[in-house]
Amino acid sequence: MVWEAGQRLYGDRYIIERKLGEGGFGITYLAKEAPNGGRVVIKTLKDNLLSDRNFSRFxxxxxxxxxxxxxxxxxxxxxxxxxxxxxxxxxIVMEYVPGEDLCKLVERRGILSETEALKYIRQVGEAVIVVHGKGLLHRDIKPQNIMVRDNQDAVLIDFGLARGFIPDRTQQMTCELTHGFAPLEQYAETGRFAEYTDVYALAATLYYLLTITLPTPAYLRASNYHPLKPPFQINPNISDAVDGAIMKGMEMDVTNRPHSVQEWLAMLPQPINLISAKGVDYGKLDRLLASGNWQEADHETKNKMLEAAGRTEERWFRIPDIYRFPCEDLRTIDQLWVKYSNGRFGFSVQKRIYESLGGSGEYDQKIWEAFGDRVGWRVNRREWLYYNYLKFNTKAPQGHLPAGVWSMRSGNSRVGDRWSWFYSLASRLVDCNM
Structure with missing residues (x-):
């Protein structure tokens, strides 16, 4: 019998409010603690199992x-x-986690930025490492089983399929799974199960967060007629490193899959510490670049550099301001651009291109013009572009962005009019060992 609202349990300690959901074996309820009125989740077995001859074992x-x-x-x-x-x-009485699961979050908002998706996956990954350390496999990691708290932290829930495991030993486990997130070994009741079983599910969850596409179920992939489409083919904004980590984590052959969550997490791009010597918040720049909003990110770069240099009101740099620009801030800005463009954009990228052409501290018109041609700031090898005519997408030439800082006094300035500023910043990059 399904418990109705008002049902009292365990000596009236808990009062059922409503059913939350059910799975193959379990059913969950939202309940209230009688002493303090706090909310909890209570999970139990489904009542149809009572007549099963294996009920006592369940x-x-x-x-x-x-x-x-x-x-x-x-x-x-x-x-x-x-x-x-x-x-x-x-x-089982568990804490109630208000919020929504990652599946609903993605359905509501669409594809997550790589930064946000990796944040959740790292948090869950670190949690799974603890679970594995206790000799358990979760066996049901998926977006529906990851809640996002009000503070934007991810919480791994629903351990209904969790089982103890011994690495490199054949074991028997119930054949319960979620298609798309379960590896091939989980389709058999008897086999070898280890950390790599949950690695597959973590990688598949990241696949979904970045594509809103259910990964091809492992049993279909095994036929060779239904290969797994690489995630970057669905979402071209996915970085090469993340695409590679997902595909490696979802290897069909366990010998080719990372054997631990730690090993797999190490394949993902490490988060950039948004360090600032002047207390500047680079969070918005991080989010803009992560979402591929290159033009707004370019404007944000200019604004944050002015803030770090104490020139917000003036809206332009003096040469000494560039030579004194904090290395911590310069490094943070550059790392963000390089990371999210897969090494295509960034001040350090521009500096390397300039130096490869023979650029130095002495102004050389031919070298400067060659640089403009290489990064796409000039057209037809003779005319410098106005800022508003630049390209703000990944089809732009390498080193094309950031560019707003080179046309500070007016949005209509030509980007090639500020060689002295460019060289000053290039020199500062050298001073900062970048």
Whole structure:
């Protein structure tokens, strides 16, 4: 019987409010704690299992896993608060995580930026490492089982399929899974299961967050008639490193898949510390670049550089301001541009191109014009472009951006009119060992 609102459990300690959902074996309810009115989630077995001849085994296994999971403490793992039996049904009491799961978040907002998606995956990955350290596999990592708190932190929930494992030993496990997120080995009840089983699911979850496309189920991939489409073919804004990590994490052959979550996370681009010597917040620039909004990011770069140099009101740089520009801030800005453009844009990229043409501290019109031609700031090898005619997409030549800082006094200035500023910044990059 499904518990109705008002049902009291465990000596009236918990009062059922409503059903939240159900899976193959379990069913979850939102409940209120009678002493303080706080909300919790209570999970139990579905009542149709009561007539199953293996019910006692299901019940014992359910509570056994609850005991094991109760010691998996991590900020990004749902907290198991209690467990008890009610009318012969085992119950697990967990914290209630307000918010929405990643599946609903993506359906509502669309494809996530690489920065945001990697943040959630890293948080969940670190949580899974703790679970593995306790000798357990989650076996059901997917966007629906990752909640996002109000503070934007991800929380791994629903450990209904979690089982103990011993690496490199053949074991028997229930054949329960979610197509698209389960590796091929999970389709068999008997086999070798290890950390790499959850690695596949983590990679598949990242695939979905960045494409809003369900990965091809492993059993179809095994036929060779339904290959997995690389995620960058669906979302061209995905970086090469992330695309490669996803495909490696979803290798069909476990010997080719990273054997631990730590190993797989190390393949992902590491987050950039948004360091500023002047207290400048580069969060918006990070988000703009992550979403491929190149023109707004170019404007934001100019504004933040003025802020770091203390020239916001004047709206333009003096040469000494550039020579004194904080290395920490210059490094942060450059790393963001280089990262999100896959090495295509950035001040350090422009500097290398300029030097490769023989550029130095002495003004040489031919070299400067050759540089303009190379980065696409000149057309027909004779005319410098006005800022408004630049290209703000990844089809632009290497080194094309950022460019706003070179036309500071007016949005209509030609980008080639500021050689002295360019060289000053190039010199500053050398001083900052960039």
């Amino acid at each position: 019940r014992d296994k359910f509570l056994e896993e609850a005991v094991k999971l109760s010691v998996c403490r991590h900020p990004n793992i749902v907290v198991i608060d209690n467990y008890f039996t009610h009318d012969d049904f085992p119950c």
